[in-house]
Amino acid sequence: xxxxxxxxxxxxxxxxxxxxxxxxxxxxxxxxxxxxxxxxxxxxxxxxxxxxxxxxxxxxxxxxxxxxxxxxxxxxxxxxxxxxxxxxxxxxxxxxxxxxxxxxxxxxxxxxxxxxxxxxxxxxxxxxxxxxxxxxxxxxxxxxxxxxxxxxxxxxxxxxxxxxxxxxxxxxxxxxxxxxxxxxxxxxxxxxxxxxxxxxxxxxxxxxxxxxxxxxxxxxxxxxxxxxxxxxxxxxxxxxxxxxxxxxxxxxxxxxxxxxxxxxxxxxxxxxxxxxxxxxxxxxxxxxxxxxxx
Amino acid sequence: xxxxxxxxxxxxxxxxxxxxxxxxxxxxxxxxxxxxxxxxxxxxxxxxxxxxxxxxxxxxxxxxxxxxxxxxxxxxxxxxxxxxxxxxxxxxxxxxxxxxxxxxxxxxxxxxxxxxxxxxxxxxxxxxxxxxxxxxxxxxxxxxxxxxxxxxxxxxxxxxxxxxxxxxxxxxxxxxxxxxxxxxxxxxxxxxxxxxxxxxxxxxxxxxxxxxxxxxxxxxxxxxxxxxxxxxxxxxxxxxxxxxxxxxxxxxxxxxxxxxxxxxxxxxxxxxxxxxxxxxxxxxxxxxxxxxxxxxxxxxxxxxxxxxxxxxxxxxxxxxxxxx
Numbered sequence: 265x266x267x268x269x270x271x272x273x274x275x276x277x278x279x280x281x282x283x284x285x286x287x288x289x290x291x292x293x294x295x296x297x298x299x300x301x302x303x304x305x306x307x308x309x310x311x312x313x314x315x316x317x318x319x320x321x322x323x324x325x326x327x328x329x330x331x332x333x334x335x336x337x338x339x340x341x342x343x344x345x346x347x348x349x350x351x352x353x354x355x356x357x358x359x360x361x362x363x364x365x366x367x368x369x370x371x372x373x374x375x376x377x378x379x380x381x382x383x384x385x386x387x388x389x390x391x392x393x394x395x396x397x398x399x400x401x402x403x404x405x406x407x408x409x410x411x412x413x414x415x416x417x418x419x420x421x422x423x424x425x426x427x428x429x430x431x432x433x434x435x436x437x438x439x440x441x442x443x444x445x446x447x448x449x450x451x452x453x454x455x456x457x458x459x460x461x462x463x464x465x466x467x468x469x470x471x472x473x474x475x476x477x478x479x480x481x482x483x484x485x486x487x488x489x490x491x492x493x494x495x496x497x498x499x500x501x502x503x504x505x506x507x508x509x510x511x512x513x514x515x516x517x518x519x520x521x522x523x524x525x526x527x528x529x530x531x532x533x534x535x536x537x538x539x540x541x542x543x544x545x546x547x548x549x550x551x552x553x554x555x556x557x558x
Numbered sequence: 559x560x561x562x563x564x565x566x567x568x569x570x571x572x573x574x575x576x577x578x579x580x581x582x583x584x585x586x587x588x589x590x591x592x593x594x595x596x597x598x599x600x601x602x603x604x605x606x607x608x609x610x611x612x613x614x615x616x617x618x619x620x621x622x623x624x625x626x627x628x629x630x631x632x633x634x635x636x637x638x639x640x641x642x643x644x645x646x647x648x649x650x651x652x653x654x655x656x657x658x659x660x661x662x663x664x665x666x667x668x669x670x671x672x673x674x675x676x677x678x679x680x681x682x683x684x685x686x687x688x689x690x691x692x693x694x695x696x697x698x699x700x701x702x703x704x705x706x707x708x709x710x711x712x713x714x715x716x717x718x719x720x721x722x723x724x725x726x727x728x729x730x731x732x733x734x735x736x737x738x739x740x741x742x743x744x745x746x747x748x749x750x751x752x753x754x755x756x757x758x759x760x761x762x763x764x765x766x767x768x769x770x771x772x773x774x775x776x777x778x779x780x781x782x783x784x785x786x787x788x789x790x791x792x793x794x795x796x797x798x799x800x801x802x803x804x805x806x807x808x809x810x811x812x813x814x815x816x817x818x819x820x821x822x823x824x825x826x827x828x829x830x831x832x833x834x835x836x837x838x839x840x841x842x843x844x845x846x847x848x849x850x851x852x853x854x855x856x857x858x859x860x861x862x863x864x865x866x867x868x869x870x871x872x873x874x875x876x877x878x879x880x881x882x
């Protein structure tokens with residue numbers, strides 16, 4: 265966790281320094297006297313060595329200071345506080361939809377391996393992983409919002425606004441997750457303790473539900489963190505399709521307007537949430553599986 | 559080519575002279591009782607190659623997938639000859655036209671032919687995905703080989719770095735790189751390459767850790783063969799099957815991430831047509847001209863599905879270990 269955080273802050277810190285163009289020029293514009301230029305440069309600490317700047321950056325981040333937006337001249341912290349809840353809400357709901365679909369499908373496919381049930385669900389999963397999320401989202405948007413008018417075209421205020429974006433991510437992500445659930449279930453079904461359970465004459469139902477399923481679900485839990493990270497990482501794309509003012513969109517807009525403090529702040533928050541997602545999965549894993557001790 | 563305890567060592571040596579040398583080496587090695595020369599005939603080798611292709615194309619997925627992939631490669635190469643229009647031929651009176659006989663897939667907001675732009679877009683998609691996966695492969699294999707072969711502190715540092723990059727979703731990292739370097743096609747290739755190598759590193763490191771302890775590597779070390787030669791002639795050829803499988807699996811991911819970033823405007827810059835950037839225009843005209851987003855989206859889906867089918871079949875044939 266600590267090396268991951270250092271790695272993340274280093275990447276985010278370097279965005280400003282490796283980006284083309286002079287950050288001071290970006291902030292004050294090209295037509296200023298050298299005195300003003302130097303003044304801003306000093307104020308930003310850009311005249312100090314890189315490692316000093318990095319530690320200043322870290323110190324500020326730890327105090328919750330993410331800098332000021334160049335474009336809007338408001339604290340980046342406030343912008344993020346406004347946008348992040350939307351992204352998080354979408355992410356969590358999508359994850360729930362994805363797992364609610366993927367777990368039963370993956371388990372059934374493994375249970376009825378090499379039967380039409382398996383082939384059919386894995387074909388759907390294969391098609392699902394082959395469609396880009398934004399293409400699927402645009403298709404849903406066109407059919408259900410523009411043609412049938414069942415759902416609003418954009419926005420994020422009511423539950424009705426969230427249906428299309430949540431199902432866009434939920435369904436495409438379910439395809440990936442279903443494949444993983446199936447293989448972890450198959451792995452468990454090949455274990456010795458399943459053979460033992462069968463050989464002591466337990467009914468297939470008990471073997472499946474009590475022995476195989478519980479053990480398979482343990483590895484499914486680790487998937488939770490991974491998929492959450494993936495969903496949050498792709499939030500910029502989803503929010504673009506459905507015109508949702510979330511954190512991902514804030515980040516991409518920041519890249520276009522070269523508002524680097526905003527880019528750094530949103531990248532940092534998204535990255536940390538990915539790590540927190542992984543951490544929660546690890547904790548859950550340890551709680552569920554008594555063999556794991558930290 | 560010779561087999562040692564189930565592992566393939568060395569190469570097929572074409573010239574009789576080189577083959578003689580190889581046998582001579584085998585002769586020397588038999589003294590330390592490690593080598594098994596079964597299957598060391600040229601005929602044996604060619605027949606395994608044919609056997610492999612026969613097995614691979616027995617799967618309908620592989621057949622369908624490879625035909626579609628070849629078709630896309632052909633289209634990309636022959637784009638100027640197939641496309642009815644140029645990709646940037648503006649025809650304002652005919653903007654946002656639905657599919658018709660003169661514009662088979664309709665036109666976009668500038669009256670450009672969608673069909674022609676999709677054909678040229680194949681170049682972008684294939685170029686970005688192949689180059690980025692190729693560079694990832696080189697970075698990943700080199701780092702994984704160093705970590706797995708030498709172990710110790712080097713392994714610790716490389717594995718740590720791999721874990722850090724691995725922990726973040728590719729899309730987010732790629733956006734971070736593009737934000738740093740500025741949006742362009744070359745930078746997108748770099749971004750994908752610099753984020754996609756972790757899978758290869760993990761794979762090769764694991765393979766090397768397993769192979770390192772095998773008798774034929776110990777024998778090679780005992781013979782005083784230099785490290786570089788052991789790595790490139792014995793260890794990498796033995797890990798080649800899973801590396802190829804992984805590379806095939808990474809291609810569809812790269813195609814999707816490329817189109818997603820181009821959709822955000824962080825990839826190919828106008829007027830270069832990328833499937834993702836065409837769809838980005840389609841987002842603005844979704845009501846008036848749904849064909850702008852629909853057809854490129856379908857094309858991405860078909861190509862990615864084909865590569866996935868081919869990859870699955872390749873994995874099942876080449877490396878049954880990786881199944882599930």
